[in-house]
Amino acid sequence: MDIQVDRNAVEPSSSSPSPLYYLLNFERALAWVSERYDDLLDAIEREFASAFARLPLASRAxxxxxxxxxxxxxxxxxxxxxxxxxxxxxxxxxxxLGWIDAEPHLSIDDLFALATRPELERIFSEAVALRRCSKSELRELLRAEYGAQTRPYRAWDATSDEQVFELEITPVCDRVRLMFFGNLHQSWSEFVLADLGVYRYEAVSLEPSARAFQRRSDVDAYLALQACREALEGIDGVDGIAALRELFGAVLGMPIDNAWLEMRRAKLFYRIGYRAEQMRNWEFALEVYERSQWPEARHRRMRVLERCARFGDAFALVTRALEAPENEAEYQRAARMMPRLARRLGQAVQRAAKPAGFARSTLTLMRPAVPVAVEYVVQDHLDAPQAPVFYVENTLINSLFGLLCWEAVFEPVPGSFFHPFQRGPADLHAPDFLARRAETFARCFAQLDSGAYHDTIWRHYERKAGMQSPFVFWGALTSSLMTLALDCLPARHLKLWFARLVSDIRANRSGLPDLIRFWPTDRRYELIEVKGPGDRLQDNQIRWLAYCAQHGMPARVLDVRWEGEAEAEVDGDGGIDGSSDRAVAGVTTPDAGVTP
Incomplete structure (x- = not known):
């Protein structure tokens, strides 16, 4: 039997929700976990749920x-x-119950997190008398004086009549939160934002068996990986490599038998390898990258091999990447490296086929008196009643895709939805995301051939307004922009954009041009990527511009120069394979549009 999400748990029941709405939702989540994960809970977690229910109302709240x-x-x-x-x-x-420590011992850092500057000056009046320093400088002085001492709050401040409480039950509650949300980046405040109407979520029909974890060991592995990721953030300095090696060994030794968690481990390996690169320990970085299946790890290996002057190995890896690239980004980077490596090895330089050339032109303007983003300066300059210009960047095309394909994105495919607070499917970036919803996406895309897409997009725009989505940017959409877009953007162009977007969501949701200009009378448009002095095109922007040029879509780069100022140099990316985007630019053309 399907369980329909309780919309009262995610929408306010009135303009003034119950003062205890946060408690009611927490209890719903606890009951949800207790029911769906009963076989994964241990005695401590079951006792927590049982004891929590027996507490007085005020204590639970x-x-x-x-x-x-x-x-x-x-x-x-x-x-x-x-x-x-x-x-x-x-x-x-x-x-x-031992869930709160009523007299925790506090270090100087703990005290600084709790006390205000005036309170600290009062507490340490003798130690810091007449000193004029910032709060951070004061902390350093007191660290030097008190070292690692810890004391209860009242031992630090004998004049205070209040207490400090420290939560001791957090690890148990974090495990419950992880099982409910399927991640640790969502917090219990999600309930508050939903009840206050700040967030609204699509109601997805969930099977009783729908859950993020199937085994307790998977929960343990997730928490262990998260702990290692947090530990990585603190690794630096002279002893950093030793700590990195220890961390790498811990991650490597984790017993993981779950494809989703294995990918999380691959990403952590990638992060460890990148930190080793930053520390210029090339051999260790290579060792870690070779263990990672994260999509960008092979490219990092190419760079590190070149850093190590192992040009032959780098050349072989680049060759494999060009023959069977993981994605467009890897092919682009490998193609840029190949000529340089070939020259190092004394081989003939065989350049990869260049992407389709895209238009590029220059616009000279007066520098604004008040600093403002160059995109807005260009928007104001180009905007006209007969040709309005909007700053949309990644918002418009993503939003139109999300509105047309709403049913496909929120299709309750097994393993994609676990709870009523999901902004989108859990497998959004999985390699088989499209394949698992192929029929539904095909029906959505077919509307672009029949003309039915107008009604579908408008219907979702009106009925789903404000609802959380991984693609729709509600704050950027207006009815006037939507009207112009649907009148001036050809269905065949929408179909091409949407197909590329869904083919690699992680890579292709960004990089789209900054501005869009419409000519409503002619029902045509133009995409414009704005670059200020010294700015350069990013790789994902180059790929989108080349794609538009390949398919005859009007898109160009507009280089802005300030009147009376020398032209700035366009810098590379500072890396070993950095290159100026100007080498990729195509033919400069005047304003262009397209008539459907």
């Missing part, structure tokens, strides 16, 4: 309030909520 805030330490004076009352009374049952 206080715990959820603390879980939803940045912690894990809180001053009692900052825990005043009308619906809870006295935080000391509400906390007493939580302290008895």
């Amino acid at each position: 206080l715990l959820v309030r603390m879980l939803m805030r940045n912690g894990p330490r809180f001053r009692t004076s900052k825990l005043n909520y009308a619906e809870i009352g006295c935080p000391l009374a509400a906390a007493a049952p939580l302290i008895a």
Whole structure:
């Protein structure tokens, strides 16, 4: 039997939701996890759910309030909520259970996170008398004086009559949160934003068995990978390589038998390899990259081999990438490296076929008196009643795709939706995302041939307004922009853009030109990528521009120069395979449009 998402859990029931809406939603999530993950819960987690239900209302509410805030330490004076009352009374049952530590020992850093500057000056008045320094300088002084000492809050501030609470139950609640959301980047505040109407989610029919994890070991592996990722952020300095090697060994030794988690591990390997590159330990970087199946790892190996002067190995790897590229980005980068490596090896330079040339022109303007983004300066200069110009960048084409293909994106394919707070399917970037929804996408795309797409896009624009989507940028859409777009953009161009977008969502959702200009009378348009002095085209922008040129779509680069100022140099990317985008530019043409 399907379970239909309770829309009351994600939409406000009135303009003034219950003061305890956050608690009600947390209890829904806890019941959801208890029901769907019963076979994955251990005794500690089951006892948490059972004990939580037996707590007084105020105690349950206080715990959820603390879980939803940045912690894990809180001053009692900052825990005043009308619906809870006295935080000391509400906390007493939580302290008895060991879920809150009522007297945690605090370091200088912990104290600085809790106290204000005036309070710190009062607490340490003798130690820092007459010193004029910033809060960070004051912290350094006190670190030097007190070292690693830790004390209860009242031992630091004997004049205070308040307490500091520290959450001890967070690891259990984080595991519950992970099982509910299927990730750790969503927090319990998601409930608040939904109940207040800030976020709205598509209601997707979910099977009772729908869940992100099938085994407890998968949850353990996710948490272990997350801990290693956080540890990586703190690795630097002289002992960094030793710490990196230890971290690499820990990640390598994790028992993972899950394709989704294996890809997370591959990305972590990639991050470790990149940090080794930054530390200029080329051999270790190669060792790590060779273990990673992350899409960009092979390109990093090419770069590192060249750094190591292993030109033959780099040439062989680049050759394989050109023969069977992982994606357009890898082919583009490999093609740029090949001539340089061939010259190093004394071989004939065989350049890859150049992408279709795209238009490029120059516009000289007065530099604005007040600093403003160059895209807006150009928009204002070009905009005219008969040819309005909009700053859209990646928003318009993505949004039109998302509105046309709404049913395909939110199709409840097994393994794609687990809970009612998903912005999009969990497998959005999976290699088989399109294949698993091929029939539905085909029906959506067929509307571009029949003309039915106008009605579908408008229907979703009106009925789904404000609803979370991985493609639709509601804030950028207006009815006037939509009208112009649907009148002036040919269906065959929309179909080509959408096909490229869905073929590699991770790579192709960005890189689209900044501006779009319409000629409503002629029902034509032009895409314009704006580059200020010294700015250069990014690789994904070059790929989109070349694609448009290949298919006869009007798109060009507009280089802006400030009147009376010397032309700035266009820098490369600073890397070993950096190159100026000017070598890729095509023929300069006047304003161009297209008539459908």
